[in-house]
Amino acid sequence: TSRVLAVVNQKGGVGKTTTAVNLAASFAASERPTLLVDLDPQANASSAFAASGATPQIYDALSGNCVMKDAVRATELRYLHLVPSGRDLYGAEIELVSAMARERCVERALDDLRDAYELIVIDCPPSLGLLTLNALTAADAVILPMQCEYYALEGLAGLLETVELVRAQLNPGLALEGILLTMVDLRSNLTRQVAQEVRDHFGEQVFEAVIPRNVRLSEAPSHGKPVLLYDAHSKGAVSYLQLADEILRRTPRP
Amino acid sequence: TSRVLAVVNQKGGVGKTTTAVNLAASFAASERPTLLVDLDPQANASSAFAASGATPQIYDALSGNCVMKDAVRATELRYLHLVPSGRDLYGAEIELVSAMARERCVERALDDLRDAYELIVIDCPPSLGLLTLNALTAADAVILPMQCEYYALEGLAGLLETVELVRAQLNPGLALEGILLTMVDLRSNLTRQVAQEVRDHFGEQVFEAVIPRNVRLSEAPSHGKPVLLYDAHSKGAVSYLQLADEILRRTPRP
Numbered sequence: 001t002s003r004v005l006a007v008v009n010q011k012g013g014v015g016k017t018t019t020a021v022n023l024a025a026s027f028a029a030s031e032r033p034t035l036l037v038d039l040d041p042q043a044n045a046s047s048a049f050a051a052s053g054a055t056p057q058i059y060d061a062l063s064g065n066c067v068m069k070d071a072v073r074a075t076e077l078r079y080l081h082l083v084p085s086g087r088d089l090y091g092a093e094i095e096l097v098s099a100m101a102r103e104r105c106v107e108r109a110l111d112d113l114r115d116a117y118e119l120i121v122i123d124c125p126p127s128l129g130l131l132t133l134n135a136l137t138a139a140d141a142v143i144l145p146m147q148c149e150y151y152a153l154e155g156l157a158g159l160l161e162t163v164e165l166v167r168a169q170l171n172p173g174l175a176l177e178g179i180l181l182t183m184v185d186l187r188s189n190l191t192r193q194v195a196q197e198v199r200d201h202f203g204e205q206v207f208e209a210v211i212p213r214n215v216r217l218s219e220a221p222s223h224g225k226p227v228l229l230y231d232a233h234s235k236g237a238v239s240y241l242q243l244a245d246e247i248l249r250r251t252p253r254p
Numbered sequence: 255t256s257r258v259l260a261v262v263n264q265k266g267g268v269g270k271t272t273t274a275v276n277l278a279a280s281f282a283a284s285e286r287p288t289l290l291v292d293l294d295p296q297a298n299a300s301s302a303f304a305a306s307g308a309t310p311q312i313y314d315a316l317s318g319n320c321v322m323k324d325a326v327r328a329t330e331l332r333y334l335h336l337v338p339s340g341r342d343l344y345g346a347e348i349e350l351v352s353a354m355a356r357e358r359c360v361e362r363a364l365d366d367l368r369d370a371y372e373l374i375v376i377d378c379p380p381s382l383g384l385l386t387l388n389a390l391t392a393a394d395a396v397i398l399p400m401q402c403e404y405y406a407l408e409g410l411a412g413l414l415e416t417v418e419l420v421r422a423q424l425n426p427g428l429a430l431e432g433i434l435l436t437m438v439d440l441r442s443n444l445t446r447q448v449a450q451e452v453r454d455h456f457g458e459q460v461f462e463a464v465i466p467r468n469v470r471l472s473e474a475p476s477h478g479k480p481v482l483l484y485d486a487h488s489k490g491a492v493s494y495l496q497l498a499d500e501i502l503r504r505t506p507r508p
């Protein structure tokens with residue numbers, strides 16, 4: 001069976017999609033069969049593989065028009081598959097409100113895929129609505145990307161409370177895989193101060209791997225490729241390979 | 255009566271809160287009575303004034319526990335008042351789904367305040383859910399902050415469609431005040447390319463004022479002040495004053 005990792009933070013623009021895309025690509029580079037699930041109606045993780053709005057997409061699987069397996073598509077990386085999303089998913093949040101067991105739609109939809117992959121990575125929208133709640137309920141562990149800025153720091157405590165709430169009420173096995181410092185620019189006082197505060201507060205829960213601010217990470221999606229295929233020697237690509245190694249070292253091979 | 259400006263973009267981290275806070279402060283600096291409304295449960299605009307989670311807050315006014323006037327509080331700037339938000343607002347999105355005239359709650363709540371202010375600025379969450387829909391329905395015009403990056407550019411067309419949809423179905427008077435280029439770093443090729451593309455496509459609809467990447471803008475909230483009170487001579491402060499001037503030049507004084 002596979003390990004499901006949800007990439008979550010209600011704060012916008014902290015590097016959720018960049019982390020989901022490039023971490024999944026790094027797992028695939030180590031020949032671990034990986035599935036990337038785009039659960040954000042913005043469909044940025046899909047457009048990182050030039051597949052935004054492709055059909056069938058995750059909305060079709062969640063609304064019962066098809067099974068999740070039908071929405072899976074290959075990518076340029078042999079060991080990486082993708083379930084794309086698109087604008088249809090905007091309606092899912094409201095439709096889910098009145099659905100039965102509304103927090104478990106994603107978990108149920110992923111059931112018949114878990115044996116086909118070693119790792120499943122879910123990219124989430126910047127909110128704590130039903131889509132993110134579904135990802136947290138389906139996940140074995142959660143990765144929290146965190147920009148070293150004041151607003152992002154303020155939101156961290158609330159985010160951890162939400163993870164705790166989901167663990168208590170919906171998914172007792174939900175673990176914190178780690179807090180990931182992203183877009184780190186050590187020349188900035190603010191970044192250094194916030195990074196220090198996060199490490200002081202959360203110690204071991206912060207990944208050793210740190211993602212530097214690196215323009216190649218923001219250029220890669222416009223070429224429809226993860227940074228590994230766009231510029232494998234860039235600081236961005238190397239830092240996500242380090243993150244994948246750190247996670248795989250902890251995860252016993254199935 | 256006042257002019258209501260909604261600051262909207264479902265893409266996260268593009269500078270919505272930074273724009274709402276510093277534009278409202280710049281209006282107040284020109285002695286125009288201004289109200290800043292925080293409609294994001296993250297409450298970042300509130301924490302920019304050290305008022306995150308203060309009560310009564312916007313949730314209390316929307317759910318009928320008090321009138322909006324009771325939730326208004328003063329700030330360090332004489333001509334700037336704030337309606338704060340907090341975690342309670344996370345529940346509003348789901349509660350609104352089944353409310354009567356659910357898109358007009360904010361519009362109705364603001365009715366008795368419109369004569370007290372010349373400008374009302376609404377900060378929105380990074381989503382196209384009911385809170386953002388309420389802001390678009392209550393607004394006279396919308397400001398779209400846009401980071402010059404690939405994902406932000408991809409989302410712009412969808413955002414403009416949503417504005418068009420609201421104009422057609424809920425708020426015929428909704429105008430586009432302008433697209434604002436934020437966090438602009440002209441040393442980056444990607445930024446220059448995206449900025450050029452936006453200006454080519456949208457011409458006059460893009461503000462002349464451009465907000466540069468400026469660390470003073472991200473430091474100010476940790477001091478509980480808009481950048482105007484934190485470092486009035488910084489490039490960030492100057493650029494928001496220019497934006498305010500550009501908007502005020504177009505708006506006839508009441």
Ligand SMILES: Nc1ncnc2c1ncn2[C@@H]1O[C@H](COP(=O)(O)OP(=O)(O)OP(=O)(O)O)[C@@H](O)[C@H]1O
Nearest residue numbers: 012013014015016017018126183213214218266403
């Ligand atoms: N380490 C980095 N260095 C430079 N740019 C980055 C880095 N990480 C992300 N970016 C860029 O910053 C922007 C925000 O990142 P991203 O879209 O991944 O965040 P997000 O949390 O997924 O946003 P949203 O909340 O909208 O889903 C994107 O334009 C992305 O290309």
Ligand SMILES: Nc1ncnc2c1ncn2[C@@H]1O[C@H](COP(=O)(O)OP(=O)(O)OP(=O)(O)O)[C@@H](O)[C@H]1O
Nearest residue numbers: 012149266267268269270271272380437467468472
């Ligand atoms: N021009 C700028 N220069 C430098 N930093 C900036 C600038 N504008 C915003 N920031 C910083 O970038 C981060 C994102 O900005 P902000 O929070 O205003 O975006 P947002 O669109 O409101 O995010 P969300 O989608 O979470 O509501 C914040 O940490 C902010 O301090």
Ligand SMILES: [Mg+2]
Nearest residue numbers: 016017040044
């Ligand atoms: Mg994203």
Ligand SMILES: [Mg+2]
Nearest residue numbers: 270271294298
């Ligand atoms: Mg904001």
